[in-house]
Every structure is written in C-alpha cells, then in structure tokens.
Amino acid sequence: MRPLSSNLRLLHGVWTFVKQKTSKRETSVEKYILEMRDITKTFPGVKALDKVSFAVKQGEVHGLVGENGAGKSTLMKVLNGVLVPDSGTIMVDGVPMTFRNAKQAQACGISLIYQEFNLVNTLSVAENIYLGFLQTGRAKFIDWRRVRADAVHLLENLGFDFNVREKVQNLSVAEKQLVEIAKALSVNARIIAMDEPTSSLTQKEIDKLFSIIRRLKERGITIIYISHKLDEVMAICDSITVLRDGHIIDTKIANETSSAEIISKMVGRPVDMKYPRRPPIIHGEVVLEVRKVSCAGFVKDISFSLKKGEVLGIAGLVGSGRTELVEAIFGARPLQGGDVYIHGRRTSIRNTADGKRYSMGLVTEDRKETGLALHYSLADNIVITNLQKLCSGIFVNKKLMQTNVDQYVQELGIKTPSSRQAVMYLSGGNQQKAVLAKWLFSEVEILILDEPTRGIDVGAKYEIYLLMNELVKKGKSIIMISSELPEVLGMSDRVIVINEGRKKGELCGDAISPEAVMSMAIQ
C-alpha cells in the first residue's frame, strides 16, 4: 500500500534515472537490463526449456517468436515469477534475482501482460489500474477523488485519452490493452512483456499500440514482444529471438534479417511458399446458393453461391457480420429473411442439426469456446458430430470408433500421445486440426471455416492450407473467413467482401488484390 503520488514520483524518478544511465552508457559497452542464463524448466514428461539463455538490452523492443509449444510462454512465466525454474539464473541490471511469485518480479520492475487480460470487467478503469493499491484517506475509506486523479495523470502522461470512470467491460479490446499497460506502469514497470498483444486488434488499433510502444521505448522502458505475426514483429522490434522446442535458436537484429530467415529458423526448415498452390479444380455444379439472406442487426440481403471444389473467401473487418452470416446459413442463428439452396433445392434450416443434415460443417472462430469440449478426449471430440456412423445396433461400437479416430488423426497429422488425450493438452494447431477432423469425420460436403488459422503457428497454418487443397481436390467446397488478408487472397478462388452486414463486392481471379478488397471492406 504505497501512497500513489509518491508512486508516480518514483515512476518519474525511475525514468530520469534510466535516461541518465542510458546516456552515460552510450559510450561504454552495451549492457543488458535483463539476462536469463541457462534456464531449464521441466514438466512431468516434457522439457519445456532447455538451458535457455536470453538477454534483453535496456530500452529495446525485443521480439520473441516461436511456434506454439516452443516455450515462449514458459519462459515468460519464469521471468515474472509464476513458474520457478529447475536451474538457471535471472539477472536484472546485472544483479542475480530469484522470483518466487509475480509480486516479487513486479517489485523488480517486470510486468507481464497476458493474452487474456487480468482485468475486472465490472470495475472502472481507475479501479483496475490501482487494484490492490487503492489509496485510502483518513478513515481508511478509499479516497476516490485521488485514485481518479492519479489515474487521469498516469493516462495523460502516456497520451491515452479515456474516461477513468468507465467500466472496463465497455472498453474495446485495444483500450483494455492500454489499461493493462497503464497498470504495469503504475507499479513502475521497467520491463513489460506482452503476450500476443495484437491477436484481437484491428489494423488501426495495432498502429496505435505501436506508437505507444515507441513512446514507451523513448522513455527507456524495455519491451519484450511475443507474437505469431511476423510482419508485426519485423515492424516494431529492434531484435528478435527465435525459440524452438525449448531451445534458443538465434537472436537477430531486426533490420539485418528477413521474415523468410526467421520463419525457417522457427520451423527448422526453409519455407519456400506461404500458400501452397493448387491447380484449378472447380466443377460447374453449384452446391450452395444463398439468396438475399438477412439476420437481425448483423446481415442484410446477402446473396452468393458456392461451387463444387471451390474455396470462397469472405473478407471483411471484425464485426462486419461475416461470422453471423455463416452462422445463420449453418442454422446456429435464426434467418430473418432470404433462402438457402443446397444443390438447387430450397431448404429450411432451423437449427445446427438441420445444417449438418444438409451436409454443412462449421469450424467456429473460437475453438476453445465453441469448437471443442476441452476436458474431453480427442476421440470423443472428433466423433460427436456423427455418432450414428459408429453404431452397431443402438450402441456406439468402440472398436469402430477407434479405427475411425486413428484414421483421421493420421490423415490430419494430429500430434498427440493417444486419442484418449484430453484436447486441452494439445497445442493450438493440433486443436484446430481436431475441430476440422470433427467435420471430416461427419463427411460434410460444405465446410465453413471461420478464422481457421487464428493463433496457430506457421507450420500448422501451412498444414491446414495443404489440407484445404486436399479437400477441394476430393470435391468438397470450402467457405473461408479470415481477418488475415494475405490468407484470404492466397487461398481463395473467389472472394466476397462484407462491410457492415452488406455484401460490397465479389472478386474473382486476377481482380483479387489487397487494394480492391480493403477498399470494399472499409468504404
């Protein structure tokens, strides 16, 4: 319970101190603000980190990249005291430290901003920033005026502009991120680690975040930036460290390397192409036709068709109605108007069971919430879409189930010790493959993929693209929604662009260009 004004003074003090230090050091040998030496961390059965040495210079933005399961999160948890390493030392400003919990790391100026925020939605911005350090007045009551004033001061200092009385639940994801940053700075963070900070931000918000990161950097604050999105890492980071399988592979100065080099270090093999080519295999037959479909508040009068063997991309910003459109077609949302034709026949789809009956499958955008039952086994998750297929008589035949599951595990290359493994223990890429396996097992003809590669690593992404090509080759049709423009462009035969619930255009062949799509998506 430190008084806040002194807290701020201290913060200011630290900055000036840090500035002096850096200016002094300019002539001398570069020193590391943070050094982690020979960190080893073992979990039962897995060596998550194997003698990892990682050093960060004062005031730089240091990118940490690697595939899922490479050990990035473990390394960061060791850094901020959530996990205690088996061996190895952490040195801050050249002084060895041992962190037993996050509080000790925080006291040392290290803050970690998680992908899932640690904010209390029902409390105000000011309360969230100073949670646990709320300023009390004379009678041990909280001095709200002072708390708010401090929060305003802190946010102004950072160049953020929002109402500190606002409840966090009313903020956008980007604003929540800013609150997290402010919270870190309120406890005098000198090193801020950000885990996938842009995973749910729009391009505009990303630009804003970057300008804030640059401002923090000017103030001598060191940033460790963990991300899958390589172009962002290349854009913002001064140096980049690549982790693979619990080992440090290399550390590079950002402008002395290329994304291709970083990717090949991440996956351990050269990557020649980002998107695998496929010969045109579209058949003339229209499998799905959507006519003037509307869905309350989200989608208005959208029509399109899908041919056999085609990949149709749906582009548009987050919140443009893309997800609602496909959910309505699949039966997860009531249709307000319009018709859906499958193989030329008019359908009435009232629920997801109907959608499945018409041979559609939807891979939802959030695999953890709506794609998988996390504590159920891989096998149970895969077969749930079509238990009838496994029945002999009225009973589920476990043997048949096993052979079927094994087949899909092998076909999709799902890495798991056994099909009895609970899916929560699988990596993101393998979880995504499991969701795909559900619908392949159900033998649907029309696969709708909503953000099929969100939050998975480069290697797994490539495997999913290959799989998509394999599927259209077999005569299936795919609708793919993605926020990553290059992915939509790289994988689709045809693209429709949605903006504010309306179809803004349709692009085909050579007409598909990033400029054309973007101008339709934001006009």
Place this chain on the structure above:
Amino acid sequence: MSLKPGIHNFRTKIIKILRSQGVLIGLVLIIIVASILERSFLTASNLLNILRQASALGILCLGVTFVMMTGGMDLSVGSTVSLCAVVAVSMMNKYGQGTASNSAALLAILTVLAIAFFIGVTNGFLIVLFNGRLGETFIITYGMQIVVAALALLFTGGQFIAGTFGTGLYQWMSSGFVPIILFLSLAMIMHIVLAYTPFGRQISFIGANMDCARMSGIKVSGIRILVYGICGMCAALTSIIVTSRVYSASPLQGNGYELDAIAAVMVGGTSQTGGTGGIINTILGVLVLGVLGNALNVIGVDANAQLLFRGAIILVAVGLDMWNKSISLKESAK
C-alpha cells in the same frame, strides 16, 4: 524428459488412485470401521436392509444424474415425488379395492409416470426457452418445485392419506428384493444408455460444453427437454416405492429428497458443472450415504449427531472434487 523416480512417482500414483477411486475407498473404509465397531453390521440381513432403503432414493438419483450430466440441476423432483405419491395412493384407494388392485396399480403407476414426465418436460421446455445454464436451471426448477408442492397440498387439502387399498402389485413394488432389483436394473439400463448410446454420449457432451455441442449439430434443446422428462419419471418411480412401503402418502412425502439426491450424486463424483461422472459414480454415492446412515444407526450414534457425519462426508466429497479439479487445472496450466 524423465519423471522423478522412486518416492515421488509412488506418491503421484497413490494420489492418482485416491483421485479416481476416492468414493470406493471411502465406502470400503466405512464398511470396515463399522464392522469392527459392531458385529451385527456385516450380516446379510443388514446389508440387504441397506440396499432396500437406498433403492428408493437411488432411483431418484439416477434421474438427477442424467440432468446433472447435462450441466443442469433439478430441484423440482422432491415435490414431484410428493405429488405422485398422493395421486397414486388416492387412485389406489379409489379403484384398488380387493381384486381390482392389480389393474388399478398399473393404472396408478402409468398415471404418475405421465404426470412426472409432463412436469419434467415442462421444466426442460422452460429451461431451453431461456437457454438456461446451471443458474437458470436452478431457479426454474426451484419455481417448479414450489408450484408442484402447492399442487400436492391442494390435491389432498393438506391432509395425509392413509392406504386402504388391497394388497397386490402395488405392495409388491416394495417387498423383498423388488426395489433392489428395480434400482439395479434401471441403473444398468441407464448406465448403458449414458455410456454406450449416441443419446448418452450427447448428454455428456452437452454437459462438457453446451455451445460446442450446439455448434456440432447436436439437437441440444430436444435432448435437454427429454432428460428432464426422464428425471421426472424417476421421481415417479421413487414415489411408488416409498408409498408402497409406508402404505400411505403425505403431500410432504418428498420434502428434501431433491437435496438428498443431489448430495448423493455429487458424493459419487458427478460434477455439478456437467460432463464428468456417471451412473456408476451415483450408485457408489448412494451406497456411501446409505451405508453411512445405517452404520451410524447400528453403532448407536445419536440421530442428531448422525447429521454431523452426513454433512461432513458431503463436504469432504465436494472438497475432494474441487481439489481434483485444481490439480487438473495445474496440469493444464503448463
């Protein structure tokens, strides 16, 4: 890559067994302690007695297990037992004199099964209408509990109904091994349904992740409604056995049954958030509470003090369940 050898490995093994087989171990411990303290506990007649007493509540627990597997709760089963009890006994009193007793019993049983199924389906329908989660199922079935309790009281004018019907099928329902066989065979059927049929797998999956189940093309609403209906029918069967044994019915017959049933199901290890557990767990849970009650009686523990043990064992079971969950959370946290 290696696990720590020796003592550590041994310990994790023990913990693993404790985690998965805790209820069974508890049951065996209670039996051992009780038979050491009192010889008459471990006799065939006493064990049969335990089973007979546990069967009526056990059948109710089977229905509640289905509901809890979907991640729901049914508080209305207690008053459903009451309503079915007064309806069945008054039907028997009216139509079941002398030789007509057997056909009247059949009629009464079918009637209360239908009534209870209707109550359950209504529960399910309301819950589905509001797309209810655990919290909503709680409050909706609580409302239903009050409504049905009122119906039972109105039906008899608040009066206790003494049995005046002839012996026969109705009385047979609680004689000898009948309730035990009824309970165990129903348990077996429901276990097979839950574990080996598509319907049962879908029930569990709904409990594991309802949104995911819906997005997987499962008819979530229909299954949920049916499950509450099944639960209601189990309550009807329980009411038949209970009233058959006591040869009377009270509009308060099933008071508190819902909580006893939920406790037994949870002690067995079916989680109230759904998706984990099952019928075998519930049989164990019913037996633990049944054996404990009987053991305390046989040993001669004061009735009020017995409640202490009962409460404690429920708390221990819930504590174990939470401990179990926190361990699996830690395992997944890496």
